[in-house]
Amino acid sequence: MTLKEQIEDFFNQDAGSLDRDAALRTFNEFKFFLNQGEIRAADRSTEDGSVDGWSVNSWVKKGILLGFRLGQMHDYSPNAQFRYFDKSTFPLKSLSLEHGVRVVPGGTSVRDGSFVAPNVVIMPPAYINVGAYVDEGTMVDSHALVGSCAQVGKRVHLSAATQVGGVLEPVGAMPVIIEDDVMVGGNCGIYEGAIVKRRAVIGAGVILTGSTPVYDLVKGAIYRRTATRPLVIPEGAVVIQGSRHIDGDFARQHHIAIYTPVIIKYRDEKTDAATALEESLR
Numbered sequence: 001m002t003l004k005e006q007i008e009d010f011f012n013q014d015a016g017s018l019d020r021d022a023a024l025r026t027f028n029e030f031k032f033f034l035n036q037g038e039i040r041a042a043d044r045s046t047e048d049g050s051v052d053g054w055s056v057n058s059w060v061k062k063g064i065l066l067g068f069r070l071g072q073m074h075d076y077s078p079n080a081q082f083r084y085f086d087k088s089t090f091p092l093k094s095l096s097l098e099h100g101v102r103v104v105p106g107g108t109s110v111r112d113g114s115f116v117a118p119n120v121v122i123m124p125p126a127y128i129n130v131g132a133y134v135d136e137g138t139m140v141d142s143h144a145l146v147g148s149c150a151q152v153g154k155r156v157h158l159s160a161a162t163q164v165g166g167v168l169e170p171v172g173a174m175p176v177i178i179e180d181d182v183m184v185g186g187n188c189g190i191y192e193g194a195i196v197k198r199r200a201v202i203g204a205g206v207i208l209t210g211s212t213p214v215y216d217l218v219k220g221a222i223y224r225r226t227a228t229r230p231l232v233i234p235e236g237a238v239v240i241q242g243s244r245h246i247d248g249d250f251a252r253q254h255h256i257a258i259y260t261p262v263i264i265k266y267r268d269e270k271t272d273a274a275t276a277l278e279e280s281l282r
């Protein structure tokens, strides 16, 4: 059986009757490849069933959930003052100098089963959850979250306090995907499997969920999730916070407008200057 088949087989078995030692061996092999970045929650693909150049490996999420099921509570406390308890299957990632990742001291955690490429910089405090994939040269700034299974490309800037949602809880099928050279401004939230295509700029404070329509003022289009496609932000789009009026007598009477992200422009030289990364910080 392939690793995928073994994971699915154990996942489908009743927790009480499953051969725990065998399942743990399979899970540890699975986590080894997750740690290497050789197994991913979503892969680039143009095969049938792929969405915007990405196909989801739903069995990877099953593998992670299997790990939670198999794990027993473990005391990770380094001493009597700092007390940590978590599942035995999900310790912290065992990073070393050889990984080439810069983890600035101070309240940051990178969970085992995530992949972090060389030349990633993580400013404290930040959290990178299981199944996440963070590619080369990306900056994960303070108070940023890279949620479970989120896929973040090369040279992405996740600014301070940006939250990239995960797929484990609440249950979602598609992980959030942020492609290469995307700039995500401070205090953004990107959730529920949104795909942000290459070189897009998400302005400070923009929240994208599966239910958020995005109004493209340049192309006169509205982007939203459909039954078969998540919310997709086009390549090079510059998205900022906007608002729109709500129909209905009551809403009109009270001048109610709701938050909506808008594409104000597509990336130009001015945007490049506003979002340029400082090489010497890397």
Ligand SMILES: CC(C)(COP(=O)(O)OP(=O)(O)OC[C@H]1O[C@@H](n2cnc3c(N)ncnc32)[C@H](O)[C@@H]1OP(=O)(O)O)[C@@H](O)C(=O)NCCC(=O)NCCS
Pocket: 141, 159, 160, 184, 185, 186, 187, 201, 202, 203, 204, 238, 239, 240, 241, 264, 265, 268, 270, 271, 272, 274, 275
């Ligand atoms: C999106 C962003 C990069 C601006 O891009 P830009 O290409 O320089 O945008 P422009 O200045 O050409 O703006 C285009 C229009 O949108 C407006 N606009 C731009 N950003 C806006 C924002 N965040 N909110 C509201 N309006 C905004 C501008 O006023 C301009 O409108 P105008 O022509 O009527 O004046 C910037 O707003 C932003 O959010 N930067 C991220 C900052 C950040 O979070 N840094 C992290 C540090 S940790």
